[in-house]
Amino acid sequence: MADENAILEVFRYQPDQKSEPTFQRYEVPFHEEWVVLDALNYIKDHLDGTLSYRWSCRMGICGSCGMMVNGDPKLTCSVFLRDYHPQVMRVEPLRGFPVIRDLVIDLDDFMNKMTEVKAWMIPKEERSIEQGEYLQSPAQLARYRQYSTCINCTLCYAACPVYGRHTEFVGPAAIALAQRYNMDSRDGGYEERAETLFDEHGVWMCTFVGDCSRVCPKNVDPAAAIQQAKVSATKDFYRSLVPWGKRRTET
Amino acid sequence: MPRSKEVFWWSLFSAGGVVSAFFFPATIIITGLAVTLGWVTAEDLHALVQNPLVRLYLFVLISLPLFHAAHRLSHLTIDLGLAHARRPSAIVCYGAAIVGTLLAAVGVITGL
Numbered sequence: 353m354a355d356e357n358a359i360l361e362v363f364r365y366q367p368d369q370k371s372e373p374t375f376q377r378y379e380v381p382f383h384e385e386w387v388v389l390d391a392l393n394y395i396k397d398h399l400d401g402t403l404s405y406r407w408s409c410r411m412g413i414c415g416s417c418g419m420m421v422n423g424d425p426k427l428t429c430s431v432f433l434r435d436y437h438p439q440v441m442r443v444e445p446l447r448g449f450p451v452i453r454d455l456v457i458d459l460d461d462f463m464n465k466m467t468e469v470k471a472w473m474i475p476k477e478e479r480s481i482e483q484g485e486y487l488q489s490p491a492q493l494a495r496y497r498q499y500s501t502c503i504n505c506t507l508c509y510a511a512c513p514v515y516g517r518h519t520e521f522v523g524p525a526a527i528a529l530a531q532r533y534n535m536d537s538r539d540g541g542y543e544e545r546a547e548t549l550f551d552e553h554g555v556w557m558c559t560f561v562g563d564c565s566r567v568c569p570k571n572v573d574p575a576a577a578i579q580q581a582k583v584s585a586t587k588d589f590y591r592s593l594v595p596w597g598k599r600r601t602e603t
Numbered sequence: 604m605p606r607s608k609e610v611f612w613w614s615l616f617s618a619g620g621v622v623s624a625f626f627f628p629a630t631i632i633i634t635g636l637a638v639t640l641g642w643v644t645a646e647d648l649h650a651l652v653q654n655p656l657v658r659l660y661l662f663v664l665i666s667l668p669l670f671h672a673a674h675r676l677s678h679l680t681i682d683l684g685l686a687h688a689r690r691p692s693a694i695v696c697y698g699a700a701i702v703g704t705l706l707a708a709v710g711v712i713t714g715l
Contacts, residue, residue: 513682514681514682517681517684517686518681518686550607550610551607552607552609554607556607556609556610556613557681559678559681559682561682582610582613582617583617585610586610586613586614586617589610589611589614590614
């Protein structure tokens with residue numbers, strides 16, 4: 353049994369009851385091995401069943417338990433109470449998103465952006481099942497692998513000051529994933545993605561603050577992906593100006 | 604194809620960043636330290652800038668970092684949330700870089 357308590361101040365917003373958000377203070381048993389999500393689950397199970405938040409895997413894979421913990425975007429399954437205790441932990445919904453209820457944010461904007469940048473494989477050549485797999489060498493895989501580990505947790509959006517002020521910005525994760533497919537040797541969707549990726553709300557809005565890469569729990573480094581995308585677009589632009597410039601087919 | 608004119612300004616920003624990072628330190632050592640420490644004389648430097656290639660180098664060294672700075676400063680309006688100030692600040696910043704580039708061109712051509 354824990355002989356001391358950890359204190360959490362949790363953001364509460366229940367639009368059916370109160371139009372303004374408030375903070376509610378909870379005391380939970382302090383355990384060395386508890387993560388912040390364990391504390392939220394304790395609150396939900398033992399103290400206050402009305403608290404709403406998203407979570408699923410508890411192991412940094414599903415990307416659904418992202419919240420602001422003392423002002424920093426974190427996966428609450430991956431930060432321990434001991435990282436903060438005896439400091440009070442202030443738990444808020446991810447910054448920059450509309451709040452549906454308590455710690456639950458509205459992800460529609462992010463999902464729409466993933467659709468706009470076509471963050472999926474657009475095969476360079478269609479192959480029938482009889483023709484077999486789309487083969488790829490380890491070196492070709494290595495080019496985009498880092499960007500493919502994104503779990504869509506949107507911590508990078510909460511960290512991005514540009515998205516915080518201008519939600520029309522396509523944003524770090526969507527660009528990193530678009531770049532992931534652009535750099536994939538099997539993909540041929542560069543031109544289709546360019547429309548969104550390189551317009552005025554695309555990569556050019558990024559001012560390279562780099563906080564997206566700092567907060568990323570999977571070390572995706574979206575800031576690097578965005579700068580690489582800028583370089584690709586720039587090469588294309590200058591190629592298009594010269595008669596011998598070949599149109600690109602892969603990044 | 605890129606859809607934004609930003610690609611042009613970003614390319615100058617990017618090139619200016621490379622020039623600033625790689626060539627400024629060397630230039631500062633040559634013009635600042637080397638003369639002071641007596642490794643080369645001011646006359647040597649003067650003779651050096653008579654070479655057209657060195658003048659071209661000086662032009663690049665002055666112009667591209669100006670565009671780098673202009674881009675960075677004009678993007679401060681995004682970081683500060685001053686969306687309405689973006690166009691005026693871009694005109695002032697890039698305008699200053701263009702004027703600086705023209706002056707640099709005049710300087711290296713006429714040897715001022």
